[in-house]
Amino acid sequence: MPELPEVETVVRGIRAQLEGRQVQAAHYTWANTLHSPSPEQLTARIVGQRFERIYRRAKYIVCALDQDLLVIHLRMTGRLYVCANDAENEADRWLRFWVQLDNQQQLRFSDSRKFGRVWLVNDLTQATGQLGVEPLSDDFDAATFYAQLRTRPKMIKPLLLEQGFVVGIGNIYADEALHRAQIHPMRAANTLTEDEAHRLHATIRAALTDGIARQGASIGWYRTAEGSKGEMQDHFFAYDRTGEPCYTCGTPIVKMWVAQRGTHYCPTCQTLESK
DNA sequence: CGGACAACCTGGCGGC
DNA sequence: TGCCGCCAGGTTGTCC
Numbered sequence: 001m002p003e004l005p006e007v008e009t010v011v012r013g014i015r016a017q018l019e020g021r022q023v024q025a026a027h028y029t030w031a032n033t034l035h036s037p038s039p040e041q042l043t044a045r046i047v048g049q050r051f052e053r054i055y056r057r058a059k060y061i062v063c064a065l066d067q068d069l070l071v072i073h074l075r076m077t078g079r080l081y082v083c084a085n086d087a088e089n090e091a092d093r094w095l096r097f098w099v100q101l102d103n104q105q106q107l108r109f110s111d112s113r114k115f116g117r118v119w120l121v122n123d124l125t126q127a128t129g130q131l132g133v134e135p136l137s138d139d140f141d142a143a144t145f146y147a148q149l150r151t152r153p154k155m156i157k158p159l160l161l162e163q164g165f166v167v168g169i170g171n172i173y174a175d176e177a178l179h180r181a182q183i184h185p186m187r188a189a190n191t192l193t194e195d196e197a198h199r200l201h202a203t204i205r206a207a208l209t210d211g212i213a214r215q216g217a218s219i220g221w222y223r224t225a226e227g228s229k230g231e232m233q234d235h236f237f238a239y240d241r242t243g244e245p246c247y248t249c250g251t252p253i254v255k256m257w258v259a260q261r262g263t264h265y266c267p268t269c270q271t272l273e274s275k
Numbered sequence: 276c277g278g279a280c281a282a283c284c285t286g287g288c289g290g291c
Numbered sequence: 292t293g294c295c296g297c298c299a300g301g302t303t304g305t306c307c
Contacts, residue, residue: 002300003300003301032283032284073302074300075301075302076299076301076302077285077286077300094285112284112285113283113284113285113286113299114284114285115283115284115302116301117302152277153276153277154277154278155277155278158277158278163301163302170301171299171301172300173300217300219300220287220299220300221286221299222300239300259279260278262298262299
């Protein structure tokens with residue numbers, strides 16, 4: 001579900017409700033949701049800690065507490081929201097973990113497919129491993145991007161999905177960025193021209209920025225922290241538009257499989273030759 | 276390193 | 292209506 005724009009939207013939605021709050025207790029209903037330390041240790045160690053700062057790194061939600069970092073990854077179907085102790089939320093049906101705050105409110109983590117994970121660590125990399133550059137930061141520059149593409153013979157789409165290369169891009173925004181840049185998803189990365197690399201650099205940023213502005217894409221499970229749907233799904237160029245006309249040339253969008261992921265592209269605008 | 280594939284899981288949807 | 296197979300926004304590990 002959630003890629004960079006969806007995670008960013010969730011972070012913005014819970015930030016004000018969490019900052020300054022102190023943890024009174026924590027509970028879980030699915031042990032595998034709590035990755036490390038052990039569920040018993042995590043729910044004990046977090047008690048008494050105060051939320052100081054909430055931010056996003058890649059697709060991870062990071063809550064800086066006064067002692068540790070509470071790190072959450074939504075994976076496919078995770079939802080994170082803050083509500084009153086006695087409030088009922090439609091996502092509570094799949095509640096896996098929750099934190100009792102000191103103001104009669106709770107931070108709840110719901111996740112129907114149980115792929116989501118929670119960590120309590122001192123060092124962020126203990127949860128995330130080594131991550132690539134943030135595509136919306138100044139560290140992501142076109143010249144470096146082009147230079148790195150030159151070293152990779154791998155297909156461009158799965159390369160964009162590698163979180164150790166560039167973070168935050170998932171299946172939706174990979175298809176959207178490649179379509180906007182008019183690059184075929186199966187092009188070998190090291191065959192992109194400088195112009196193509198620069199176009200892709202720009203469209204990655206544009207697609208992600210548009211996604212944030214639209215509060216993310218709600219194809220299925222994703223909801224904002226407030227429980228509403230995003231609107232980016234109504235503004236896709238390629239993703240989930242199989243058979244519908246390309247906005248540029250009218251050719252029907254085709255769905256194929258690339259690296260075991262459904263991939264949507266325009267066979268006229270996105271060819272295996274440079275353009 | 277690149278690529279294929281299985282695992283981890285549940286639920287929604289289309290087809291019959 | 293009921294059942295079945297397929298598909299899903301992510302990540303990790305194994306094998307060739």
